[in-house]
Amino acid sequence: MEKREVLFRIKRFNPKKDEKPYFQEYKLTVPKGMTVLEALQQIKDTQDPTLAFRAFCRSAICGSCAVKVNGFPKLACKTQIFNELDKFGTDTLTLEPLDNMEIIRDLIVDWDKPFKRMEEMKPWLVPDPEVVPKTLDEESRVYPNELKKFDSFTDCILCTSCFSSCTATQIDENYGGPFQLARVYRFAVDPRDALKAERSKIGYAFDMWNCVRCNKCADVCPKHISPVDGIMKLRGLSIDVGLKDNPGARHVMAFYKSLLESGMLNEVLLPLRTKGIKGVLENLPVGIKMILRGKAHSPVMKPIGEHETLIKVMKAAMEVE
């Protein structure tokens, strides 16, 4: 069977003892099929009992073992070493703790912050008395197409990989976080929930408009969930419940209006519609440059050809949603 000599560079840190994190190197002969978790355990068993990492189910369902493998969050238990080596064209694997959380020791991070944040966002069903029966003699009816709207979000195993790579989390202390906001959306579209779309107000209070749609949360999710998709839909719900008077909502509405008017994005009017006069003033220097170089279009735009077809498509898309 194929075997390879692999160098593991593992980030070590014990805040009680070390001034700062450092890398320690371990060499291991790795057979085909070995996972990162199996390698970590083998290093611990045969080379260094002090190496600290979390692991539990080893079958990608408990969410304990997420670490960064060559820079990307992965569940150690289901990550095949050969696959990573081939992908990066290397014989070295760098293992680090997840980002956006404090390190407790080595690869173990402090989950309290992301989980407490989720708790603040009320991630539990509040039963709608119109839908959920009062006695235990009956079930509520949930139709397969209703379940489909939120089912994928219930796959979340709270591994915090998305939280670790979230750009908005890095810069905004108040930002709800990807898996947390996605869970708010999960309940907002559950027909059994009493709060329903009103839950989007929670998303609003936790800065959901600060998501920059970098898509990293969806890229790293080991369960193939797209938190950003849930966040976008939660934004939509917030507009539905009337949270329109804010830059995020106005920005989206400006796009929408633009398409209705001409089928093209009206970039000249966009700052005005999103942020008002303040937006115009902010964007003035860029605007002037654009005009001077002939890049700016007129504020009045002619509709594109087949504009009416576009409007039909947009309406159909909204009905599907």
Place this chain on the structure above:
Amino acid sequence: MLQFDILIVGAGGAGLYAALETSKRKGLSVAVLSKVYPTRSHTGAAQGGINAALGNVAPDSPEKHAYDTVKGSDFLADQDAVELMCEMAPKIIREMEHMGLPFSRLKDGRIAQRPFGGASFPRTCYAADKTGHVMLQTLYEQCLKNGVKFLNEWFLLSIVHNGERVSGVVAMDLRSGEIHGIRAKAVILATGGHARVYWNRTSNALGNTGDGTAAVLRAGLPLKDMEFVQFHPTGLRRTGILVTEGARGEGGYLINNKGERFMKKYAPEKMELAPRDMVSRAIETEIMEGRGFRDDEGNEFVYLDLRHLGRKKILERLPQIRELAIDFEGVDPIEEPIPVRPTAHYSMGGIDADKLGRTPIKGLYAAGECACISVHGANRLGGNSLLDIVVFGKLSGEDAINYVSEIGFAPFDESEVKREEERIDSLFSSDGKEKLVDLRSELSDVMSYGAGIFREEKKMKEALEKVREIKERAKHVKVYDGERTFNTNLQQTLEFLNLVEIAETIVLPALERKESRGAHYRTDYPKRDDENFLKHSVVERGEDGELRLSWKPVVITKYQPEERKY
């Protein structure tokens, strides 16, 4: 000292349900202590579903559910407890449904149900193949809603009692490494199973090391039916990771190297959906008689073939299984059959408890896989464990509320904390002549050899001797990591020491039960013997440190023992 009216140890389905129940009562102080964050618990790995006679797909009744369960148990289950569980099943399913649990649905919006092994009707409610996962998440959400207090990443060390009443536990905060006494009027153990005894081939999480069960043994209290360990028929070839029974429930075939659906020889009527003990023995027999497959690494296996189910059904009903097969075996079940072999899976035996979870010590309860109530007897049916944990989690929670509201705290003997500190200190200063990793593997090998799927006197005697030898040698295992912060070297050592203690309690009654019943199959006594062994085994550790075996009658209400045919 930390102090709670009720302390729940373990945060899987049983622990969280008990917590939910107790959180409904205002004014009680309750905490859940768990060595992992609650949603990591192994309940989450249960895939296929949870049984309840809802009758949504075919007419069904709690009586039929009870009968199937008793028959599945090879008549060793206590029938009053089984009846209670099956009677409560539909209501507790609806209760969780009302909490938001995302069950898969029928076209008319009701909860869908699928066929499972040993069941007369499609009775297993499910959420695709992630039933345990969504159950754990839903219960955790509701616990957050009710403000349940959690002590996350704390490790149970011992149970403190005075021979009559429980007074609390000693536990270690893994993050700081500090050891604490925790006083409680009632303690509910929901610490899960111990199939990690079979370390090298099991579906269990790394931490399913029977910590509560071992603590009960050390506390001088009885364990019941420990010889019964379930081997799940379909573990992945290399890792033993679980492939749900739902895969066969949806119509999957088991195939040998002749291309035959060999279950027709063993259970002509139920075929692949015979109970787990029978299917596991069938697979092992095929392999032993040369009709299995063998890979380059020497792994032997048979095939679980799902291809005829078609892409759509696999993606919709078994998406997680598909992904596990791809990630861990490099096999896409849509294109190729999955290589499988039985894997140590479930502990039917455990802490001796009655149908409200009560142990012989007042205020000490056990619920879920760590407990032996007993509703599974000699063999558990698929889909009954998720049911067991929520029903008896709830009932033990209810009973604990009543108990603590009438009683004060029992005196807590603080020397117990000191004793645990000394036990742990000694692990740091041991001579290190033995290695944890070697002993753990030896233990696993000898348990598979002597107390695996097929058992016989000679092998079991060898195994018992060897387990006792390993127990002695384990005194020389050393913890090399000298730090107290999140010392996983220490944790893994403590877990291994629990496994060693439990291993002995499995082999001893297995040796004395001279019959074959459910998962306990003896080649030297291949028949069930109701005259002599229709009874529970009970193991306790005496003051001298030796194990003592006794027997206890089975509760029979209306289902008389009969031959088990499928």
